[in-house]
Amino acid sequence: MSHSAAAASANPREGLPGLVDDWSSDKQTYHVPWGKAMMWIFLVSDTFIFSCFLVGYMTVRMSTAEPWPLPTDVFALSFFGGEPIPLILIAIMTFILITSSGTMALAVNYGYRKDKRMAAILMLVTAAFGASFVGMQAFEWSKLISEGVRPWENPWGAPQFGSVFFMVTGFHGLHVTAGVIYLAIVARKVARGDYDKKGYEIVEITGLYWHFVDLVWVFIFAFFYLW
């Protein structure tokens, strides 16, 4: 390694000059742990999958001449026989997912402080929020199915409503479920001290996945439930 390259790696430049340095010097481009770079590559590809679903949803919703059922009424829920509150369960699910993102961010922070007890506890709390989210989604699904919503028909309007609903929320729910399992496994390994020597980047990598699941929900909430 030449003198200037050694100096550059000791004190890398930021911004655009840094971009040129990282790509041009015939060496490792991403100065992050290997697992983190791979998680980002996966998340970018997953972005395209969810985007295809959402763009497909946009296309069928724009092209159908049949009226689209109103999500605000479809997802309304009444408690204790009161007036139905529009979209309330979806709002609660949104808050639960935001909360779990917060606990996950704290877990990453405690991981880097090498406080493995707090990191593992916060990861398990995150997983518990995720599991309750999936539980509410299961409730939502069974309620809609009992009301006659199918991927090919529903009692209110455009049949595409059901196919989009089951496909998009189903695929997202699958991601949440996988995330809960992933979190539980990593939390156990963190608590056991498996990463004492390797470092706690794994908590951040797991966190990236979890925040991504929350991120996707932000878009589903805006485009499917609120639009």
Next chain:
Amino acid sequence: MSAEAGQQHPLGIYLKIWLLLFFLSALSYMVDYLEFQGYLRWTLIIIFMLLKAGFIVAIFMHVMWERMALVLTILGPPVALLFLIGFMAVEGDYTFGARVEYFGMDPNAEPLPVIHAESH
């Protein structure tokens, strides 16, 4: 921020962003609850959505503190999606027009009212 040190930031920033995300979620729910309609509704939904997504990606996923090489790898490719959205919007609009024009469908039809079962 050097990569070797990992992404270590004060706890305070996470708590502030967390609160902000709660607030923005509440606002986007209010858009529905207060029954805003039309362009006002769509604009507000998009603004709150982009703010939430931006804070999650920038702060919680630490993209703000990453090196440019990684940031562009993450945020660059999805820009292509804007083209897909544009093309499919044109296509969807055309299909809709054809269905109204040639199949005589009513473009202003209202969905049937939603009646939920009594028992909960």
